[in-house]
Amino acid sequence: xxxxxxxxxxxxxxxxxxxxxxxxxxxxxxxxxxxxxxxxxxxxxxxxxxxxxxxxxxxxxxxxxxxxxxxxxxxxxxxxxxxxxxxxxxxxxxxxxxxxxxxxxxxxxxxxxxxxxxxxxxxxxxxxxxxxxxxx
Amino acid sequence: xxxxxxxxxxxxxxxxxxxxxxxxxxxxxxxxxxxxxxxxxxxxxxxxxxxxxxxxxxxxxxxxxxxxxxxxxxxxxxxxxxxxxxxxxxxxxxxxxxxxxxxxxxxxxxxxxxxxxxxxxxxxxxxxxxxxxxxx
DNA sequence: ATTTTATTCGTAATCATTATTATTTCGAGA
DNA sequence: TCTCGAAATAATAATGATTACGAATAAAAT
Numbered sequence: 072x073x074x075x076x077x078x079x080x081x082x083x084x085x086x087x088x089x090x091x092x093x094x095x096x097x098x099x100x101x102x103x104x105x106x107x108x109x110x111x112x113x114x115x116x117x118x119x120x121x122x123x124x125x126x127x128x129x130x131x132x133x134x135x136x137x138x139x140x141x142x143x144x145x146x147x148x149x150x151x152x153x154x155x156x157x158x159x160x161x162x163x164x165x166x167x168x169x170x171x172x173x174x175x176x177x178x179x180x181x182x183x184x185x186x187x188x189x190x191x192x193x194x195x196x197x198x199x200x201x202x203x204x205x206x207x
Numbered sequence: 208x209x210x211x212x213x214x215x216x217x218x219x220x221x222x223x224x225x226x227x228x229x230x231x232x233x234x235x236x237x238x239x240x241x242x243x244x245x246x247x248x249x250x251x252x253x254x255x256x257x258x259x260x261x262x263x264x265x266x267x268x269x270x271x272x273x274x275x276x277x278x279x280x281x282x283x284x285x286x287x288x289x290x291x292x293x294x295x296x297x298x299x300x301x302x303x304x305x306x307x308x309x310x311x312x313x314x315x316x317x318x319x320x321x322x323x324x325x326x327x328x329x330x331x332x333x334x335x336x337x338x339x340x341x342x343x
Numbered sequence: 344a345t346t347t348t349a350t351t352c353g354t355a356a357t358c359a360t361t362a363t364t365a366t367t368t369c370g371a372g373a
Numbered sequence: 374t375c376t377c378g379a380a381a382t383a384a385t386a387a388t389g390a391t392t393a394c395g396a397a398t399a400a401a402a403t
Contacts, residue, residue, distance in 0.1 A: 199323075221380095261360095262383075
């Protein structure tokens, strides 16, 4: 996803186009990997010294809700990356060192055969963690 | 695993048998499911009103290191349960309303057949989200 | 330009977890 | 049984990530 597509998506939902929001998106467009809130804050502070965690988290969650970003948890911290909306449903291997990912086409929901009668399934998460070839 | 086996295991390693440690183990033996540190603390405080988080975490990690407990992360909190021998590795359906979980015996890692050569796999997560029968 | 409303800033609170230090308890050996 | 040193605990404070809040600001609608 590119910057303009993401901004367009926000505009359609009635969200305002702010400099901070733009800057956050830029970071994700540039770096195709999972990034921690802390790193986002640090990078944004170069342009907006007064930016607060409130702004960072509010936007990260907003963008995640709007399915522009995807979230996961690495080492006790939430990390975010640009969504893969166009590429169809898939999962990821995630490097716990650098945050880079590799797509996994296999989806466990296709193979699962458990008795979940009465359970209303809305979503699922399947992720493999470890070290990528570069980091291992 | 039963209480005596676990205590025996600790004794062999030279760890002392304390009332708190015993009580923590009892809880896990009685409830065969993942439990958060907070819940352990609450239950222990009925017998030992002054027990501190330090004691809880120190023992949970000790027991995990000694492979008596297993740890995982659910909803941003570390959870622990008795190690294999009773139930084995499994995953969860998690209700997004009430937070209750249901065990899923199926593990996608057994069925996956992707090319991950060069990737050092350390861990994985498979969770299904939705509404449990009570909440749906 | 004015108004409306979302968004941000600055700061404080919260929550889980970890660390510190003095005190207590366990249990091995006398 | 008693004593003693090591281990464990209690009480509390610190940390780090995340969330919350009121006042101020900025985007966009009229």
